[in-house]
Amino acid sequence: MLVKCPHCGTRPVEEFTFNGDASVQRPASNDPKSMDQWFDYVYLRDNPKGRFDEYAHHSSGCRAWLVVTRDTQSHEIFNVVTARDYAKKRVAP
């Protein structure tokens, strides 16, 4: 499996450390009333078949956090962006 790092170019997947679903968003509130949201954020994950946004740390390369969009069934990679760009895009509608 090859991942195209935006900083380093195409590298083997062994250079990356994956860290789960990138689509979950941290609740903005610390209010105890938002406990359900926090529970979802900390513990609950979907297990999708198909397209999936996943955090990847280029731990043996440039050490940047990335978001890799891949197919969980075929492992086809559609897109790789930096986690920073991913977060910015999410904030700006």
Next chain:
Amino acid sequence: MPEIFQRASPLADIAIQGRFGADHGAPGVTLSVRHPALIVTVIARKGKAKTLAEALKNWRGATVQWAGAEQYFVLDRPFDEVRKKLDGLASCSDQSHGRVIIRIEGPKVRQVLCKGTPVDLHESEFEIGKSVLTQMAHVGVHLTRVERDAFELSVFRGFSESFWEWLTEQAEEFGYQVI
């Protein structure tokens, strides 16, 4: 009277000079350790990446190497000078003690290095002055092409001994010398 500490290379007793491995013909590669070395890690402050890149251009006497997104290694300049020059632009930390730079050169240099890294080292792909971060024998390596057939490998000090052993083992079949 203050004590003066002299920084010892972690490879001082390991990188023994001489000719090793295959002993016919000219050595395939020549290895040497750059010691002492001045190494400063420079990481751009928020929003200062472009200004920092400009400031690092044409810095006489310094060697600037890419070391990740908005990060660089500045070699050959003392830490205080680097910090002063880049004040407000970047966070600097002295890595002179923390890293070891191994120089490898010779006609077989690519054959040796490609045993460890998936990075394309061909001349047309990897121009002189280019740096990459990669992994060889499970050790993180900062790799720079410094001349036509010469590369510098920068590894963390603690890994340098086992890395040296791995590297020399790969060079054995071509014959290598340590200078």
